[in-house]
Amino acid sequence: MPIPTHWQPGDCVTLRYLTRDGRPGMAWPFTVVADTDDVVALFIPAGSTYKRWGTGSDGKRALVDGAWRDDVLRLMFPGCGYSIWLFWRIVDGVRGLAYYYVNMEEPFRRSEIGFDTNDHMLDIVVEADLSAWRWKDAEEFEARVTGGIYGAEFAQELRAEAETVAALIERRASPFCDGWDTWMPNPAWATPCLSEQWDTAIPVTWPRAAWAYRDTSR
Numbered sequence: 001m002p003i004p005t006h007w008q009p010g011d012c013v014t015l016r017y018l019t020r021d022g023r024p025g026m027a028w029p030f031t032v033v034a035d036t037d038d039v040v041a042l043f044i045p046a047g048s049t050y051k052r053w054g055t056g057s058d059g060k061r062a063l064v065d066g067a068w069r070d071d072v073l074r075l076m077f078p079g080c081g082y083s084i085w086l087f088w089r090i091v092d093g094v095r096g097l098a099y100y101y102v103n104m105e106e107p108f109r110r111s112e113i114g115f116d117t118n119d120h121m122l123d124i125v126v127e128a129d130l131s132a133w134r135w136k137d138a139e140e141f142e143a144r145v146t147g148g149i150y151g152a153e154f155a156q157e158l159r160a161e162a163e164t165v166a167a168l169i170e171r172r173a174s175p176f177c178d179g180w181d182t183w184m185p186n187p188a189w190a191t192p193c194l195s196e197q198w199d200t201a202i203p204v205t206w207p208r209a210a211w212a213y214r215d216t217s218r
């Protein structure tokens with residue numbers, strides 16, 4: 001099956017984190033909101049079933065079903081090492097943006113069933129009104145650097161890219177000024193489901209140069 005160059009609004013796709021050896025890790029179903037040359041916007045409603053790391057029936061670490069907790073819009077940008085998530089919550093019956101979450105990650109790649117990426121540990125949590133932001137998991141990130149899991153050069157690139165996003169927040173620049181905060185899902189959309197191929201589709205090959213992990217133990 002060919003890898004689609006673009007998805008259509010309303011399509012159901014699966015987004016995966018790939019492990020270093022190219023196997024699927026965590027996986028989420030999303031409804032496509034937009035897929036253009038500038039931005040890919042994906043929506044996962046609260047209650048969707050996704051795959052998270054847990055304990056399998058044999059007691060070993062395994063991917064298990066989880067129930068996703070919040071309505072989340074995931075914005076991704078071709079070639080960029082981060083995505084921006086908008087979390088909505090219903091408080092006293094009123095739906096409102098709770099916060100933004102910037103997730104540093106491998107620039108996304110397209111697959112037969114959607115998109116693949118991988119988490120890069122460092123994150124930024126942003127107030128819904130953009131009045132403040134803070135790093136998340138910065139200590140864990142630095143531990144990966146001192147532990148040799150992330151090479152110094154890669155870590156520097158990632159810090160620089162994170163600083164770029166922080167500057168966008170402070171300037172209230174795109175995509176933070178693009179009106180996504182008041183976006184509403186189409187009520188006709190069904191809850192998205194994971195592709196049956198989430199665990200079996202052949203992963204896109206990760207170009208060596210883009211593969212960020214520099215684990216010297218192997």
Ligand SMILES: [Mg+2]
Binds near residue numbers: 119120121122
């Ligand atoms: Mg993260």
